[in-house]
Amino acid sequence: MINKNLILVDLELNSKEELIKTVVKKSHEEGLISDEQSFYDSIMERENIEPTNLGYSIAIPHGKSGSVKKPFVSFVRVQNPIKWNDSEVKLIFLMGLPVENSEKEHLRFLSSISRKLVKEEFREELNKLESQTEIYEMLSNIESKGV
Amino acid sequence: MKVVGVTACPTGIAHTYMAQENILNECIKRGFECKIETQGSLGIENALTEEDIRDADLVILGISIAIEGEERFDDKIVYKTDVSPCVARPQEVVDKALELYEKSK
Numbered sequence: 575m576i577n578k579n580l581i582l583v584d585l586e587l588n589s590k591e592e593l594i595k596t597v598v599k600k601s602h603e604e605g606l607i608s609d610e611q612s613f614y615d616s617i618m619e620r621e622n623i624e625p626t627n628l629g630y631s632i633a634i635p636h637g638k639s640g641s642v643k644k645p646f647v648s649f650v651r652v653q654n655p656i657k658w659n660d661s662e663v664k665l666i667f668l669m670g671l672p673v674e675n676s677e678k679e680h681l682r683f684l685s686s687i688s689r690k691l692v693k694e695e696f697r698e699e700l701n702k703l704e705s706q707t708e709i710y711e712m713l714s715n716i717e718s719k720g721v
Numbered sequence: 722m723k724v725v726g727v728t729a730c731p732t733g734i735a736h737t738y739m740a741q742e743n744i745l746n747e748c749i750k751r752g753f754e755c756k757i758e759t760q761g762s763l764g765i766e767n768a769l770t771e772e773d774i775r776d777a778d779l780v781i782l783g784i785s786i787a788i789e790g791e792e793r794f795d796d797k798i799v800y801k802t803d804v805s806p807c808v809a810r811p812q813e814v815v816d817k818a819l820e821l822y823e824k825s826k
């Protein structure tokens with residue numbers, strides 16, 4: 575569920591909306607979603623219920639939408655922190671889930687990532703690793719181990 | 722001190738599990754026994770048993786949606802808050818829960 579092309583390192587973005595739009599567009603290019611607008615709306619709808627920034631310079635925007643063909647996780651590290659409601663964010667995991675057939679393994683991966691995000695060592699690694707490939711390998715490792 | 726709790730967020734994908742991990746770690750750090758049930762996209766996991774609830778001194782609910790079985794805690798000391806503070810400020814959540822416990826004892 576981790577797509578290497580959706581790991582975007584040190585992007586220069588100015589706002590939450592711009593970031594979400596960028597990832598939505600990219601996931602469309604990768605063939606993971608059928609409709610950009612409805613996926614974008616599902617993410618913003620979730621943000622409006624309760625913003626997904628977590629206070630560790632991390633946000634985890636996510637949308638459950640019929641336009642998601644295959645569950646996926648995208649990771650973005652931005653060059654300069656962007657404003658996310660009442661805080662600033664540097665590391666972003668954006669997740670897409672289909673409305674139906676959200677298979678358990680995918681959800682399990684998301685829950686393991688979520689539990690790891692609260693650990694400082696994990697966040698440090700995400701800040702430190704330099705290339706798309708290194709981050710991809712680290713995240714894939716979590717996925718295969720199912721830790 | 723025995724603490725049980727439930728965490729649940731609107732989509733049940735991430736916050737539910739981060740909140741669980743944080744409250745659990747915060748309680749363990751303080752030497753408490755702790756078990757946290759999650760109600761998320763994976764359904765109910767780590768479900769609290771009748772015995773868990775009976776033996777608990779304190780219940781922490783970190784929930785931003787209605788949960789299944791909230792009435793299980795009717796006779797307990799319950800500190801109820803949103804899922805977000807459990808993710809961002811677990812220390813404060815446990816402090817406040819303990820304050821409530823001291824007052825209600």
